[in-house]
Amino acid sequence: MIDLYNIAKLFLGCKLGEDCTMAWHNKLGEYGEEKVNRYLLDMGYTVLERNWRVGHRELDFVCLDGEVLVVVEVKTRADDNVSLFDLLDYRKKRNLQAAGAAYLTKKNIHREIRFDLVVVTGASMCLEYIKEAIDLF
Template sequence: MAAKDDLGRAGEERAARYLTAAGYDILDRNWRCPQGELDIVALGGRVLVFVEVKTRRSMAYGHPLEAVDVRKRRRLWKLAHAWMAQHPDMAHGRSLRVDVIGITGADPFSATLEHLVDVV
């Protein structure tokens, strides 16, 4: 798997800062397993939140949130369950949620950030 580009890394950093400022605890970042990678795993109260971050310089290739289609959402849920299997202490008794954060703009640290909560 190719290393993430600077734009993607900067977008994930912005998303993590945003989540922390919103009261989430970041539990994991760029967690990998044979099935793929989770960008951010966070805890919001009693809810485990698995966050996919999509960063784009512009909307020339579509809105970043559009990149998370049904197939990608299914994969994110599988990855969430794989993460929970490796972290049973954190998963016990908690609700689960998959969110998507889209960041659009030339500079990820000042770009527009949109947080889509609970994509099914």
């Protein structure tokens, strides 16, 4: 369960200029991913994998939406003012596509794949789900 007190403490501490070490950053990301996991299940998705890795690349979530395989990238930020262009640059898109292709190959899966993005922002952990956020071609 997400501890909202710790999220608020983390968020306010960073806003007040306290040391926001990588450990705090990772904890915020964990909170965001847990919220997204519950959201995906509530939407009726079947979560097949969490944090699936191939080499240095990682897929946050691999799910089924009906017959479609969905790779869900999660971006959690303490700030409410987030630019989607900054979150998914060319290199990140290319890495996600390569990891998605590797997943299909390693699991011997032959089905349509979609890349979605979930942005979790602010102390209230607002969630924005963007389907087909990454153009494959």
